[in-house]
Amino acid sequence: MARGDWVTVRGGGVFGLACGYELAKRGMKVRLIERARIGAGASGGTVGMLSPHVPDQWNAKKQFQFESLVMSGAFWDAVKAAGSVDAGFARVGRLQPIAKEAGIALAEARAKDAAENWGPEFLWRIAKVEEFGAFAPVSPTGLVIHDTLSGRASPRRAGAALVAAIEALGGEVILGEAEERGPVLHATGLAGLEALNAAFGKPVGSGVKGQSAILAHDAGPVPQIFAEGVLVVPHADGTVGVGSTAEREYTDPTSTDAQLEDVIARARALVPALAGAEVVERWANVRPRAASLSPMLGAWPGRAGHYIVNGGFKIGFGMAPKVAVVMADLVLDGVDAIPEGFRVEDCL
Ligand SMILES: Cc1cc2nc3c(=O)[nH]c(=O)nc-3n(C[C@H](O)[C@H](O)[C@H](O)COP(=O)(O)OP(=O)(O)OC[C@H]3O[C@@H](n4cnc5c(N)ncnc54)[C@H](O)[C@@H]3O)c2cc1C
Secondary structure, X not given: OOOOOEEEEEOOOHHHHHHHHHHHHOOOEEEEEEOOOOOOOHHHOXXXXXXXXXXXXXXXXXXXXXXXXXXXXXXXXXXXXXXXXXXXXXXXXEEEEOOOOHHHHHHHHHHHHHHHHHOOOOOEEEEEHHHHOOOOOOOOOOEEEEEOOOEEOOHHHHHHHHHHHHHHOOOEEEEOOOOOOOOEEEOOHHHHHXXXXXXXXXXXXXXXXXXXXXXXXOOOOOOEEEEOOEEEEEOOOOEEEEEOOOEOOOOOOOOOOHHHHHHHHHHHHHOHHHOOOOEEEEEEEEEEEEOOOOOEEEEOOOOOOEEEEEOOOOOHHHHHXXXXXXXXXXXXXXXXXOXXXXXXXXXX
């Protein structure tokens, strides 16, 4: 495609906005159409942990995610430089308590895997929990896995930063409905998966509801914490994002209930510094989960000029920088760098 031509992106979540930004950066005239509001879906949340899979049993999916996480710092800096809005990204690292003695040998093995697969720039190491001061997790062994690859960003500020960047680069962000111009990228989250289920006559994706919260606590730029499904992410604005439930069955996608109270209680038990922190918001929405459990990327089979960018599931914010690059390569230059397992066809 010629630079300066129109491209339409549907969906104002992190996948659509990241693609819109990348396309605008490459000189395209971007029209991003969001039917409700920016962050109306899974991307309007509170957690924002950008963290890697475990570094063993390396595969194309892990490599893609690793590259996206490595890119994240430069990506969010460039977004801020373009639109003057800060997504709150920082590579603060992550702590995972080692609960049992048996976990130490596994963590040591994974430290070797990380050295091999991540290279020398980022560490996966075993450390004493007291190294980490007041905002540290409880660890029965006194040890934690400390990785220096993980980062965090504020989901809502990330959305605002990407909108500002797209507009500063000459693109349009339209709330409601508008005419599609040029090729169309469908980054429409759960609604998009449901449309694909209907179009293909089989289940290619579904939703997994998640509930999360914001607690008032200014931890500073310290590592985030993960243990047994509980994520604790200190943000730059003096809050801490806490999550998340994972519910395959649900009736109301945006209600919160006792399951979230349980997550908050577990977060307080995990990080004693949060004991008295006030809950300032409770939130819920539905993660778009592709049948492959990986992002679902590529041309829409049988529908020329239409593309699918979906399936971010639990790691959409971490994957967005690289997803945007491979989708722009495909749409603009016909270069297909989508890894095996991430293709639309992998879900059919
Ligand atoms: C509780 C919870 C915690 C999470 N924590 C993390 C985390 O710590 N780290 C991480 O990386 N990920 C996390 N995730 C996952 C992450 O939020 C998702 O992977 C990501 O937001 C998916 O982005 P998306 O743009 O594909 O979809 P969405 O954000 O759902 O966006 C889709 C958008 O498309 C719009 N839309 C739908 N149909 C149309 C249409 N026809 N035309 C125009 N617009 C349309 C919708 O209104 C919506 O705004 C979490 C998710 C939840 C629910």
